[in-house]
Amino acid sequence: xxxxxxxxxxxxxxxxxxxxxxxxxxxxxxxxxxxxxxxxxxxxxxxxxxxxxxxxxxxxxxxxxxxxxxxxxxxxxxxxxxxxxxxxxxxxxxxxxxxxxxxxxxxxxxxxxxxxxxxxxxxxxxxxxxxxxxxxxxxxxxxxxxxxxxxxxxxxxxxxxxxxxxxxxxxxxxxxxxxxxxxxxxxxxxxxxxxxxxxxxx
Amino acid sequence: xxxxxxxxxxxxxxxxxxxxxxxxxxxxxxxxxxxxxxxxxxxxxxxxxxxxxxxxxxxxxxxxxxxxxxxxxxxxxxxxxxxxxxxxxxxxxxxxxxxxxxxxxxxxxxxxxxxxxxxxxxxxxxxxxxxxxxxxxxxxxxxxxxxxxxxxxxxxxxxxxxxxxxxxxxxxxxxxxxxxxxxxxxxxxxxxxxxxxxxxxx
DNA sequence: TTTTTGAGTGAGTTTTTACTCATTATAAAG
DNA sequence: CTTTATAATGAGTAAAAACTCACTCAAAAA
Numbered sequence: 049x050x051x052x053x054x055x056x057x058x059x060x061x062x063x064x065x066x067x068x069x070x071x072x073x074x075x076x077x078x079x080x081x082x083x084x085x086x087x088x089x090x091x092x093x094x095x096x097x098x099x100x101x102x103x104x105x106x107x108x109x110x111x112x113x114x115x116x117x118x119x120x121x122x123x124x125x126x127x128x129x130x131x132x133x134x135x136x137x138x139x140x141x142x143x144x145x146x147x148x149x150x151x152x153x154x155x156x157x158x159x160x161x162x163x164x165x166x167x168x169x170x171x172x173x174x175x176x177x178x179x180x181x182x183x184x185x186x187x188x189x190x191x192x193x194x195x196x197x198x199x200x201x202x203x204x205x206x207x208x209x210x211x212x213x214x215x216x217x218x219x220x221x222x223x224x225x226x227x228x229x230x231x232x233x234x235x236x237x238x239x240x241x242x243x244x245x246x247x248x249x250x
Numbered sequence: 251x252x253x254x255x256x257x258x259x260x261x262x263x264x265x266x267x268x269x270x271x272x273x274x275x276x277x278x279x280x281x282x283x284x285x286x287x288x289x290x291x292x293x294x295x296x297x298x299x300x301x302x303x304x305x306x307x308x309x310x311x312x313x314x315x316x317x318x319x320x321x322x323x324x325x326x327x328x329x330x331x332x333x334x335x336x337x338x339x340x341x342x343x344x345x346x347x348x349x350x351x352x353x354x355x356x357x358x359x360x361x362x363x364x365x366x367x368x369x370x371x372x373x374x375x376x377x378x379x380x381x382x383x384x385x386x387x388x389x390x391x392x393x394x395x396x397x398x399x400x401x402x403x404x405x406x407x408x409x410x411x412x413x414x415x416x417x418x419x420x421x422x423x424x425x426x427x428x429x430x431x432x433x434x435x436x437x438x439x440x441x442x443x444x445x446x447x448x449x450x451x452x
Numbered sequence: 453t454t455t456t457t458g459a460g461t462g463a464g465t466t467t468t469t470a471c472t473c474a475t476t477a478t479a480a481a482g
Numbered sequence: 483c484t485t486t487a488t489a490a491t492g493a494g495t496a497a498a499a500a501c502t503c504a505c506t507c508a509a510a511a512a
Contacts, residue, residue: 081284082283183431210438218420220423220427240412240416243448244446
C-alpha cells in the first residue's frame with residue numbers, strides 16, 4: 049500500500065519548511081507586495097500548485113510568518129515581568145540579541161518582517177492591530193522595568209518610556225542595517241547598546 | 251490666447267506636489283509593491299491619466315522621491331566633514347533630528363522611504379547600489395568624526411564604526427516607531443540619543 | 453463669442469500576478 | 483506488476499494592476 053502517515057507528514061513538513069524559508073527571505077528583502085508567488089515557489093524549488101496546497105493565499109503564508117515572529121516578541125514581554133534585577137534582565141536580553149545578531153539572520157529577519165507587516169498591506173489589516181498591541185505591551189513592560197531599575201539605583205535618570213522606546217528602536221534599526229549592509233555590518237557591542245541606561249537625563 | 255507659460259507651470263507644479271505628497275504617504279505606509287497608482291491618484295485628487303502625464307511609470311515616481319531623500323543624506327555627510335568640534339557637530343545634528351521628529355513626519359517618511367527602497371523592488375535596482383554607497387559614506391564619515399572626538403577626549407572609548415552604526419540604526423528605528431506608534435510615540439531626548447558617545451567601551 | 457493651448461479625464465487595453473484543477477509522479481504493500 | 487493514497491506539477495483562468503489615448507475642460511486674449 050502507499051506510504052505511512054508518518055512518511056507523508058515528513059514530506060509535507062519538508063516542503064512546508066522550504067516554503068517558509070524562501071518566503072521569509074523574499075518578504076524581508078522585497079516586501080510583501082513586491083514578492084510574487086512564482087518567485088517564492090522557485091526559491092523553494094517547488095511548483096506553484098504545491099505552494100497553494102499548503103497555503104490558501106499568499107497572505108496566509110505571510111500571516112503565518114508574522115504570527116511566528118509575534119510569538120517571539122511575547123516571550124520578551126514575559127521575561128521582563130520577572131522579579132529579577134532589572135539590570136540583570138536587560139543585560140541578559142541584550143546579550144541574547146547580540147549573539148543572535150552576530151550568529152545569523154533569523155532575528156533580524158523576524159524584526160524586519162514585523163515592520164513589513166505594519167508598513168505593507170491593505171485596508172483593515174488585523175495584523176497591524178495585533179502588532180501594535182504587542183508592541184505597546186513590550187514598551188510599557190520595558191518602561192516599567194527601567195523605572196524599577198532607576199528606583200533601585202541601577203540605571204540613571206530619564207523618562208523610562210522614552211528610554212524603552214529608544215532601546216527597541218535601536219534594535220529594530222540594527223536589524224535593518226544588518227540586512228542592508230551585509231558584510232559591512234558589525235554588531236555594536238552590548239555596552240554601546242546599554243549606554244543610555246547609565247546616562248543621566250538632562 | 252491661452253494662459254501664459256508661468257501660469258501653466260504653476261498648475262503643473264501644484265499637481266506634481268499633490269502627487270508627490272500622496273505617493274510619499276502611501277509608499278511609506280504600505281510599501282512600493284502594495285501601493286497602486288489608482289490609490290495615489292485618488293489621494294492626490296486627480297485622475298490616473300494626469301499622473302501618467304507627470305511620471306512615465308510608477309517606478310519613476312518612486313525613484314524621484316528616493317532621490318530626494320538621498321540628497322538629504324548627502325548633506326549630512328558634508329556636514330560631518332567640517333572641522334568643527336565633533337561634539338558640537340553631533341549635538342547640532344541630534345538636535346535637528348530631534349526637532350524634525352517632534353514637529354512633523356517629513357524626516358521619518360524620508361528615512362522609511364530609503365529603507366523601503368532598499369527592501370522593496372525588483373532585480374537590479376540601481377537605487378540599492380546608490381543608497382548602499384551613500385550609507386557607507388555616511389557611516390565612514392561619522393565613524394571618522396567620532397574617532398576625532400575620541401582623540402580630543404570629547405567622547406568615551408569604543409569602536410567608532412560600531413558607534414556610528416548604532417547611532418544611525420537608532421535614528422532609523424525611531425523613524426519607524428514614530429510612524430508605527432503614532433500618538434504613542436514620544437521622541438527620546440537628545441541626551442538619550444547621544445549617551446553612547448560618553449560611555450566607556452568594555 | 454471664438455480661438456488657442458495645454459491641463460485634466462477615465463473608460464478601455466495590455467500586462468502582470470494570484471490562484472485552480474486535471475493530470476502525473478512516487479513509493480510502499482499486496 | 484498492480485493498487486492505492488497522497489505529494490507534486492504547471493498550463494490555463496480569473497482578477498488585479500499598470501499604463502494609454504481620444505476626448506473634454508478651463509481660462510486668457512483677440
